[in-house]
Amino acid sequence: MSDLAARQAELVEALTAGKPVPAGFDGFRVEAARVALLRKRAGEVSRQWPMLAASFGERWKREFGGWAAARPTQGSLRDGWDMARDLHSRGLLHGPAAEELAEREARLRYNGNATPRPRRTPALRSAAGAVVVQFAGRVRVIRRPT
Amino acid sequence: MADQYGVGIGWRPEIDGFVAELPGLRFAEVVAESVHAHGDLPAGLSRLLDRGVTVIPHGVRLSLGGAEPVDPERVRHLAAVAGRLNAPLVSEHIAFVRAGGIEAGHLLPLPRSREAVDAVVANVKRAQAELPVPIALEPIAALFDWPDDELTEADFLTEILDRTGAGLLLDIANVYANARNRGDDPLELLDKLPLDRVAYVHVAGGDEHDGLYHDTHTHATPQPVLDLVAELCRRHRPPALMLERDGDYPPAAELRTELDAIAAASGYPAIT
Numbered sequence: 001m002s003d004l005a006a007r008q009a010e011l012v013e014a015l016t017a018g019k020p021v022p023a024g025f026d027g028f029r030v031e032a033a034r035v036a037l038l039r040k041r042a043g044e045v046s047r048q049w050p051m052l053a054a055s056f057g058e059r060w061k062r063e064f065g066g067w068a069a070a071r072p073t074q075g076s077l078r079d080g081w082d083m084a085r086d087l088h089s090r091g092l093l094h095g096p097a098a099e100e101l102a103e104r105e106a107r108l109r110y111n112g113n114a115t116p117r118p119r120r121t122p123a124l125r126s127a128a129g130a131v132v133v134q135f136a137g138r139v140r141v142i143r144r145p146t
Numbered sequence: 147m148a149d150q151y152g153v154g155i156g157w158r159p160e161i162d163g164f165v166a167e168l169p170g171l172r173f174a175e176v177v178a179e180s181v182h183a184h185g186d187l188p189a190g191l192s193r194l195l196d197r198g199v200t201v202i203p204h205g206v207r208l209s210l211g212g213a214e215p216v217d218p219e220r221v222r223h224l225a226a227v228a229g230r231l232n233a234p235l236v237s238e239h240i241a242f243v244r245a246g247g248i249e250a251g252h253l254l255p256l257p258r259s260r261e262a263v264d265a266v267v268a269n270v271k272r273a274q275a276e277l278p279v280p281i282a283l284e285p286i287a288a289l290f291d292w293p294d295d296e297l298t299e300a301d302f303l304t305e306i307l308d309r310t311g312a313g314l315l316l317d318i319a320n321v322y323a324n325a326r327n328r329g330d331d332p333l334e335l336l337d338k339l340p341l342d343r344v345a346y347v348h349v350a351g352g353d354e355h356d357g358l359y360h361d362t363h364t365h366a367t368p369q370p371v372l373d374l375v376a377e378l379c380r381r382h383r384p385p386a387l388m389l390e391r392d393g394d395y396p397p398a399a400e401l402r403t404e405l406d407a408i409a410a411a412s413g414y415p416a417i418t
Contacts, residue, residue: 004261005213008254009246016248024293029327032358033289037252043364043393073251 018070038065041073049080051100055093081110094128099141102127106134151200151346152414153405154388161391162190164398168405170417171199173346173386178203178236183226195231202346203227204237208273210283211242211256216269221276228279235345237282237315238273240266240306257292258302263309270310282313282345287320287352287361289327299324300338313345318378319390322371323352323361332374341382349375349408350390363392367404375411387412 013019014030015037021030042064046053053060067083074082084101087093093101102125110116123134130143154173157165165174174194181187181203187195194201205224208216228236241253256262274281285303297305307314316339325332349372351365367389375387387408391401402418409416 002213002261004257004259004265005245007257008213008242009248011254012245012248012250015250015252015254026290029290029358032356033252036289036355036360037250041251072248074249 012072016070016072035065038068041068041076041079044076045080045083048076049084049097049100051096052080052084052093055095055097075115077116078110081116082112085112098127099130099132102130102132103139103141106132107137107139149200149385150414151386153409153412153417154346154386155401155405156204156388156390156392157191157194157201158392158395159188159190160395161401162188164401166190166193168417170415171197172417173200173202173388175202175204175237175388175390176231178205178224178227179207181227181230183223183230187230191231200234201231202233202235202237203231206239206253207243208238208269209241209243210238210269210273211240211254211262211266212245212269213242213265214245216272218272218276221273224273225277228277233279235280235282235313236277237284237345239284239286240303241286253286255286255288255291258295258297258299259292260296263297263302263305266306267309270306270312274310274312280311280313280345282315283307283310284315284317284348285320287317287323289358289360291328298338300335304338304340307340307343314340314343315346315348316341316344316378316384317348317350317361317390318374318387319348319350319352319361319367319371322374323359326359333377336374336378336381341378341384344382344384346386346388347375347378347384348390349387351404363390364394366396366400367407372407372411375408379412383412387414 010022014021015034021027039061042061045064056063073079084093088101106123106125108116109119125132130141133140151173155165157174157176176191203224208220210216224236239253243250243253321332321335349367350363351367352359352361353365389404389408405418406416
């Protein structure tokens, strides 16, 4: 690996994976860039996952920034998906955000490692207060009567 | 671009309706990675092309400044999109966006070193070999510099342009941001750049956080950036200048005001 390649990799790791700032760089400025990058990612994820973002209200950018600080981006669709699954597994995903995840899970197959693909078979997912049914690519959300 | 296009705007799906209704629009740009190489074009983009608006594909993920060779698949995509849009040129950045298999999620600056110049030049030449039209290169806004810069910004850019024959996509807001954050005079850079090589110009807004100016594209264009547009056009007026807005879209009236301000600063006719 060339010197430039190694140094570029070091810098990207400092900005995305919680690694130390490489020697000689202005730590304050690299930190400002790291935070700006997380804010930009939060904005992109909120466009793909509006209900997930809305569930945090004003705290969205900070919460996403905390979750994503040591997780380099896999693209905003997968970033939001991974965060939603993580929250779901800890019982912290509720309401429209849970429905949004269930709807995606019914529509697309995502193994956590590669680009989500449309499901070819019918799927059924339940979320807080709702059931999501996907058949032949069409998705319906059936809410339980309250 | 030989033609005089005047004032344009970056097409984004969120402002599709607004862009479609700009009566004087002759020039727009679209993020190349957001366009399918072979599927249908977004309807709004097709309508612009039908109207005779020139649409430039603007790549953001090629990573021309990466130490590794540029991904041929990404170059093929950019070439295919240029063909679909019948674009007279394409543009990309002098930056890297990934390294060691990790995506940075943003445009990152290069060291202004001989080694970096060689890396960029090699990648631009690889891309040029596959592209059907010329490429214009955009210097980025950087919040930080590398510790071992050997060249001035003007020398760094000029050497890359000279060795590749590429055009310059000058982002005047980036010139402003970098000068402000480094404590330099932006006019000094304008005076040293080969302004006759400018293919077109980006104009955008930003915001200050903790003493650093961030080129966000989500705020209105500040007056000092418009003043720089006027200074640039006094020296050498580029064939086209366009507003870049990438989020927190304001009401149509505010976008029109910004486009009119760019027209006024450059001396081109208003397109609104």
